[in-house]
Amino acid sequence: MNMNLSRKINKQSFQKFLDSFKYAFYVITHPFDGFWDLTHEKRGSLAVAHILVFLTLMTNLWTMRYTNFMFNTVRWERVNIWTEILGLLAPLLIYCVANWCLTTLFDGKGRMKDIYIGMAYSLTPYILITNPVTIISNFVTIEEGAFISYFDVIALGWSLALILVSVMQVHDYSFFKAILTFIFSIAGMMIIVFLLLLFFDLISDGIGFFISLYKEIMYRLY
Amino acid sequence: MKLKRKVATALLVALTILSICPAKVASATEVNSYTYNYDFWGIEYESPDAYTPVSYVDGKALGTTSMSAPDSLYARDNRLFVVDTGRNRILELLVTDGELSLTREILEVKDDELEVKTLNGPMDIFQTENGDLYIADTANHRILHTNYDLEVIKVIYRPVSASVDQGIDFEPTKLVVDRADRVFCLARNVNRGLMQFEASGEFIGFLGANEVVFSMADKIKKMLSTRAQKEKMADFMPVEYNNIYIDDLAFVYSTSDNFKTEEADAGTAKPIRKLNALGKDILIRNGEYFPMGDLQWGDSSNKYGPSRIEDITAFDDGTYYVVDRIRGRIFGYDEQGHLLYAFGGPGHKLGYHVNPTSIEHVGTDLYVLDSVTGGITRYVRTEFGDLIHSALDEYSVGNYEKSAEYWKEVLARNGNYELAYIGIGRSLLRQEDYEGAMEYFEAKRDDDNYSRAWKYYRKDWIENNMGYVIIVLVVLFLIPGVVKRIKKMRWEAREQYEYELKQKNK
Numbered sequence: 235m236n237m238n239l240s241r242k243i244n245k246q247s248f249q250k251f252l253d254s255f256k257y258a259f260y261v262i263t264h265p266f267d268g269f270w271d272l273t274h275e276k277r278g279s280l281a282v283a284h285i286l287v288f289l290t291l292m293t294n295l296w297t298m299r300y301t302n303f304m305f306n307t308v309r310w311e312r313v314n315i316w317t318e319i320l321g322l323l324a325p326l327l328i329y330c331v332a333n334w335c336l337t338t339l340f341d342g343k344g345r346m347k348d349i350y351i352g353m354a355y356s357l358t359p360y361i362l363i364t365n366p367v368t369i370i371s372n373f374v375t376i377e378e379g380a381f382i383s384y385f386d387v388i389a390l391g392w393s394l395a396l397i398l399v400s401v402m403q404v405h406d407y408s409f410f411k412a413i414l415t416f417i418f419s420i421a422g423m424m425i426i427v428f429l430l431l432l433f434f435d436l437i438s439d440g441i442g443f444f445i446s447l448y449k450e451i452m453y454r455l456y
Numbered sequence: 457m458k459l460k461r462k463v464a465t466a467l468l469v470a471l472t473i474l475s476i477c478p479a480k481v482a483s484a485t486e487v488n489s490y491t492y493n494y495d496f497w498g499i500e501y502e503s504p505d506a507y508t509p510v511s512y513v514d515g516k517a518l519g520t521t522s523m524s525a526p527d528s529l530y531a532r533d534n535r536l537f538v539v540d541t542g543r544n545r546i547l548e549l550l551v552t553d554g555e556l557s558l559t560r561e562i563l564e565v566k567d568d569e570l571e572v573k574t575l576n577g578p579m580d581i582f583q584t585e586n587g588d589l590y591i592a593d594t595a596n597h598r599i600l601h602t603n604y605d606l607e608v609i610k611v612i613y614r615p616v617s618a619s620v621d622q623g624i625d626f627e628p629t630k631l632v633v634d635r636a637d638r639v640f641c642l643a644r645n646v647n648r649g650l651m652q653f654e655a656s657g658e659f660i661g662f663l664g665a666n667e668v669v670f671s672m673a674d675k676i677k678k679m680l681s682t683r684a685q686k687e688k689m690a691d692f693m694p695v696e697y698n699n700i701y702i703d704d705l706a707f708v709y710s711t712s713d714n715f716k717t718e719e720a721d722a723g724t725a726k727p728i729r730k731l732n733a734l735g736k737d738i739l740i741r742n743g744e745y746f747p748m749g750d751l752q753w754g755d756s757s758n759k760y761g762p763s764r765i766e767d768i769t770a771f772d773d774g775t776y777y778v779v780d781r782i783r784g785r786i787f788g789y790d791e792q793g794h795l796l797y798a799f800g801g802p803g804h805k806l807g808y809h810v811n812p813t814s815i816e817h818v819g820t821d822l823y824v825l826d827s828v829t830g831g832i833t834r835y836v837r838t839e840f841g842d843l844i845h846s847a848l849d850e851y852s853v854g855n856y857e858k859s860a861e862y863w864k865e866v867l868a869r870n871g872n873y874e875l876a877y878i879g880i881g882r883s884l885l886r887q888e889d890y891e892g893a894m895e896y897f898e899a900k901r902d903d904d905n906y907s908r909a910w911k912y913y914r915k916d917w918i919e920n921n922m923g924y925v926i927i928v929l930v931v932l933f934l935i936p937g938v939v940k941r942i943k944k945m946r947w948e949a950r951e952q953y954e955y956e957l958k959q960k961n962k
Contacts, residue, residue: 304903304906373914375910376904
């Protein structure tokens with residue numbers, strides 16, 4: 235009986251997971267309706283958001299690795315895979331933080347979780363377009379490959395537009411307020427990065443000071 | 457115990473041998489290898505010598521006084537002219553088996569009417585096929601046209617023309633003459649291109665004016681600046697050419713310093729041009745980087761910035777060699793604008809230059825003139841260089857298989873030689889071995905050729921597997937219909953079942 239129940243719950247939660255995964259396809263085609271229900275009707279889930287972010291990071295790497303060399307000038311000897319991952323993940327996360335900081339001050343309805351889910355679902359077009367293009371790039375000639383850059387632009391543009399709509403719907407903002415918030419979020423990101431750099435710089439200077447102090451004392455003592 | 461001692465002895469012997477050997481190996485590898493090449497990423501790789509310096513000859517060695525700031529070399533058949541600017545003379549040398557011997561010194565010309573017969577700071581000389589000489593007598597503001605015995609045929613002075621500034625002295629620095637006896641000359645303080653003279657000496661006009669580089673940033677700057685600033689900006693002038701060379705087909709090669717640092721950084725500077733009769737630049741730049749000398753440079757020992765191409769000499773097969781006056785290097789390029797090899801460097805040793813001003817070729821030998829040391833260095837093509845040129849020549853006449861053989865020989869001597877891979881790939885492409893060609897092209901990232909090979913390979917594959925392709929297409933075409941049909945049938949069955957259930961319940 236107990237086992238049955240747990241299996242039933244598992245099955246239900248898996249069904250919910252699948253539904254929220256499928257919902258990503260609805261969101262990218264019906265963004266206004268989609269993003270509203272995503273957070274307000276709990277149609278999206280954190281698990282799916284994590285998976286989408288992970289897929290985005292992987293897509294970035296796959297593109298670098300598997301795009302045909304005709305359209306690809308990545309020099310693998312110079313690539314640090316962790317820098318590549320962090321270089322994409324950090325801006326995404328910092329965006330969430332900056333957006334949250336800003337919207338909390340300006341009557342945003344969304345919580346951090348909602349912002350993150352909205353951002354993650356917005357990345358779906360990037361994943362959906364870039365990966366097939368990467369595969370196709372191995373089957374075309376240079377002349378036929380001219381479309382690749384177009385598709386890259388489309389993927390990025392679509393994702394950016396979705397992020398904008400997600401700001402609008404998640405926080406229940408008007409269109410202009412959403413655009414302003416988006417722009418100021420980016421300014422906020424820069425401020426956060428600046429503060430982080432300042433912080434680490436000061437900390438390392440501070441540590442350096444104590445290390446040199448210790449060395450000096452050691453020289454004097456011995 | 458005995459065994460131990462034996463082992464110890466053996467070890468000692470081995471150690472002794474090992475400690476001697478590396479020293480020997482090191483001295484064996486220390487050959488005069490200073491040739492290099494750049495790969496796809498612009499990184500330099502060492503290469504065997506394609507040209508090797510064999511001799512250095514200065515004025516004393518030729519049996520005359522030493523040279524002072526010689527500015528130009530000119531070669532025709534087996535005669536080599538050295539324009540010794542500082543000593544107001546031109547030396548005519550005879551080249552026999554690479555050895556230089558002085559034929560005569562040209563100090564003055566023969567003419568009854570000319571007031572000044574001596575040369576004054578000459579900077580260039582040209583000899584036509586029939587032996588006539590054209591001398592750029594720079595400080596005398598004239599171009600002298602004489603026969604081989606130095607009897608003056610005509611003299612060209614500053615042209616009287618609206619397009620030539622009459623307030624500036626005519627100081628011809630470099631000149632070439634085409635088969636129709638048209639003179640193309642560079643003159644000091646003239647920056648509108650090459651001055652072109654008819655066989656009669658009449659001025660025709662300018663050719664190949666250096667493009668004025670004017671960017672969007674300049675435009676915005678101009679919009680924001682005041683009138684006084686604008687007037688100052690108007691002084692911006694295109695830079696003059698450094699040197700010119702005319703090849704067998706009457707195309708004029710020119711070199712200049714006229715490029716921006718950003719262009720040099722990006723590998724897209726155009727210091728070398730090949731002008732057609734209309735003055736249009738038709739140099740082929742198919743390489744990953746434009747022909748511009750070094751792709752990487754360090755700033756040290758008073759040597760700053762990118763290469764400054766001072767002179768150029770072109771072979772009949774379309775390859776050309778340029779010399780960099782900053783670092784004393786020589787760069788060879790093929791007809792397509794790929795770097796063949798670079799060699800040389802700054803310094804006083806044999807094969808190094810302090811301030812090279814001119815490069816010429818006699819046969820396959822290269823002669824480089826250094827204006828500071830006042831001497832001529834002779835370079836001889838090595839076996840490696842011969843192989844490269846043979847491969848290029850065989851390809852250009854259509855012997856692709858033979859060309860590939862030569863490239864394989866090149867690869868055996870230098871496994872990093874990019875053009876060899878591409879050359880073999882191209883010959884495989886001609887032999888319709890597309891897969892092999894693709895492999896070679898991908899190894900050196902030649903995307904254009906790879907794309908071509910891939911196109912044929914794909915076409916072949918589709919033709920050979922046409923049956924499968926059709927089957928897959930048909931299946932893909934049919935699946936949606938079948939699925940629809942099945943769904944419909946199931947729906948109908950359910951409808952029927954529910955209807956029957958309803959009837960039963962009634």
